Structures are given as structure tokens and as C-alpha cells.
Amino acid sequence: GAGVSQSPRYKVAKRGQDVALRCDPISGHVSLFWYQQALGQGPEFLTYFQNEAQLDKSGLPSDRFFAERPEGSVSTLKIQRTQQEDSAVYLCASSNRDRDTGELFFGEGSRLTVL
Amino acid sequence: KNQVEQSPQSLIILEGKNCTLQCNYTVSPFSNLRWYKQDTGRGPVSLTIMTFSENTKSNGRYTATLDADTKQSSLHITASQLSDSASYICVVSPFQGAQKLVFGQGTRLTINP
Numbered sequence: 001g002a003g004v005s006q007s008p009r010y011k012v013a014k015r016g017q018d019v020a021l022r023c024d025p026i027s028g029h030v031s032l033f034w035y036q037q038a039l040g041q042g043p044e045f046l047t048y049f050q051n052e053a054q055l056d057k058s059g060l061p062s063d064r065f066f067a068e069r070p071e072g073s074v075s076t077l078k079i080q081r082t083q084q085e086d087s088a089v090y091l092c093a094s095s096n097r098d099r100d101t102g103e104l105f106f107g108e109g110s111r112l113t114v115l
Numbered sequence: 116k117n118q119v120e121q122s123p124q125s126l127i128i129l130e131g132k133n134c135t136l137q138c139n140y141t142v143s144p145f146s147n148l149r150w151y152k153q154d155t156g157r158g159p160v161s162l163t164i165m166t167f168s169e170n171t172k173s174n175g176r177y178t179a180t181l182d183a184d185t186k187q188s189s190l191h192i193t194a195s196q197l198s199d200s201a202s203y204i205c206v207v208s209p210f211q212g213a214q215k216l217v218f219g220q221g222t223r224l225t226i227n228p
Contacts (some may be wrong), residue, residue, distance in 0.1 A: 004158070035218075040223075041220050041221075042119075042204050042206075042218030042219050042220045042221050043159070043204075044218070045215045056215070091158055093158075103161050103164060105161075106160070108156070108157050108158045109156075109157075109158055
């Protein structure tokens with residue numbers, strides 16, 4: 001596609017529900033990143049994929065967070081048993097270079113609100 | 116402790132005026148420093164990327180400077196327009212080949228007519 005596409009744009013979940021956020025990166029981009037952005041803050045790193053391999057998941061805040069990119073293109077970030085502190089915008093970014101050496105192209109984000 | 120500190124936290128100026136946003140960082144060594152513009156409800160968009168050896172880089176009305184000795188960067192916006200209203204985020208890429216960019220908290224800029 002022309003840009004990084006994320007869905008849903010907005011998600012409201014009740015505490016305890018599971019949610020899945022999707023990222024469709026720019027076609028052919030090797031690297032894919034997930035970030036969490038709290039209101040008024042800069043994005044914080046969650047996890048990084050190089051093709052289908054998850055090379056770094058050190059930013060995932062708990063084992064309730066899980067990400068996958070099984071075919072090296074579309075990625076899904078899953079949050080199990082959501083808590084109120086999970087409320088944030090989840091940004092996906094892709095790059096045609098390894099790691100973050102190249103320019104990152106961000107999607108518009110998925111805003112998650114946990115009630 | 117935030118390794119990338121931005122100031123001011125927010126700024127309001129009149130349309131047509133110039134402004135300068137500051138970024139101080141402690142990330143060292145680093146490979147590049149970036150400035151992003153983030154409109155409300157949108158993802159960040161890259162404005163400039165400077166390697167550690169570059170002192171300045173321009174993108175239209177945006178000019179970024181970098182002083183690696185003092186670990187400071189600035190983003191200067193000339194002849195501001197209403198569409199410049201956004202958050203501006205300074206981002207540093209560590210040199211260790213790590214995947215993790217270090218983001219500042221951003222400066223919220225509002226341009227008033």
C-alpha cells in the first residue's frame with residue numbers, strides 16, 4: 001500500500017477483554033516496529049520484527065502483550081486481559097532498512113481505551 | 116530518567132513568527148538524531164535526519180541544528196503557518212546497532228492567527 005495502515009483506529013474495551021491491533025506495513029519493508037504512546041508523551045518502544053523474526057520484544061510491558069508477524073508482512077499486536085493502564089495509542093512503523101537505521105514510516109495509530 | 120529532554124513543553128506563537136524548539140540528549144554514542152512532526156491524532160512524520168557528523172539540515176521552513184559536543188539539537192521554524200500546529204518530537208538513535216530509538220516527550224506547538 002501507499003503507507004502504513006493500522007486498524008482499528010479506535011477501540012474501546014472493557015477491562016479484562018482481549019484486543020487485537022493490526023498493522024499493514026509498506027509493501028516490501030523489512031523492519032516493523034510497535035510503539036506505545038501515552039497521552040502527551042513520546043512513543044515508547046514495544047517490539048521489533050525483521051521480516052517474520054521478532055528480534056526484540058524487550059519493551060513489551062507484561063506477558064499479556066504478544067506480537068506476531070507470521071509471513072513477514074502484516075503484524076498483529078494482541079493484548080490479553082486488558083487493564084486501564086493499557087489505554088494508549090499504539091503506533092506501528094516500518095522501514096526498508098534493517099533495524100532503525102533508515103527512515104521510519106508511521107501509521108496513524110490505534111487508540112485503545114480500556115474502561 | 117529520560118535520555119532525550121525537550122523544551123519548552125508547549126509553545127504558542129502568532130502566525131508568521133519564527134520559533135526554535137530545543138532538544139538535549141544524553142544518549143552516547145549515537146548514530147543519528149531525528150525530528151518528527153506529529154499532528155493530533157496522526158502518526159509522526161519525519162522532518163529531518165542528521166548523522167552525528169552533520170551540523171545542520173533543512174527541510175523547507177524547518178531547519179535542524181546539531182551540536183554533538185554539547186549534546187544539543189534545535190529545530191527552527193521560519194514564517195510559521197497555521198498548519199505547523201503539532202507536536203514536534205526529537206528522537207536519538209543509539210550507535211550500538213540497537214533497535215530502540217529514544218524518543219523525547221515532544222513540544223506542543225500552537226500557531227494562532
